[in-house]
Amino acid sequence: GAVVSQHPSRVICKSGTSVKIECRSLDFQATTMFWYRQFPKQSLMLMATSNEGSKATYEQGVEKDKFLINHASLTLSTLTVTSAHPEDSSFYICSASSVDSPSYEQYFGPGTRLTVT
């Protein structure tokens, strides 16, 4: 149980275009979803927290107009990187939790590797 998927697993886009990443909880209802960014050989940095039906809460320094997050249902959250630039190239990982998660555990998706050329 507690499986989270992400799509796509890899994406290459041209500078200036937008790209959407989907995060789905496959076998549970995710009341909260989290989006992280991980640069090579670095740690995971929390970008934003989203609750179903509410606006996302962004961490300090994360541009909300650039990283659009939508949590439309209890099983789906999307991250859209708008007007992507090479510096946005990174590994994006989502996680999901529910009120029933033991120890408030977050279940992680497999990640999406974004390359902006």
Added chain:
Amino acid sequence: AQKITQTQPGMFVQEKEAVTLDCTYDTSDPSYGLFWYKQPSSGEMIFLIYQGSYDQQNATEGRYSLNFQKARKSANLVISASQLGDSAMYFCAMRYGGATNKLIFGTGTLLAVQP
């Protein structure tokens, strides 16, 4: 402010031996949780073990155990009988933020298991 510190960028261990990965934390919240995750080169985050701040006993999960020393604010991961498949990046993380249940991660330790 919350902080997680992992001071070992890299560690080597011989197969079948035990290894300890260090983690110290700082928080003023009385209620928090500590996690260890394994990240192989594929990038997925694999949950290993959890310790709650009020748990009296150290957590254990198979070959993984967490040496929780609350007064020292340390939560070291012990891997017994290392296997080649244990080679990966290991992250210590702390849950904070009350109802928001955010995680803050350490910088990670790259473990290499040698045959």
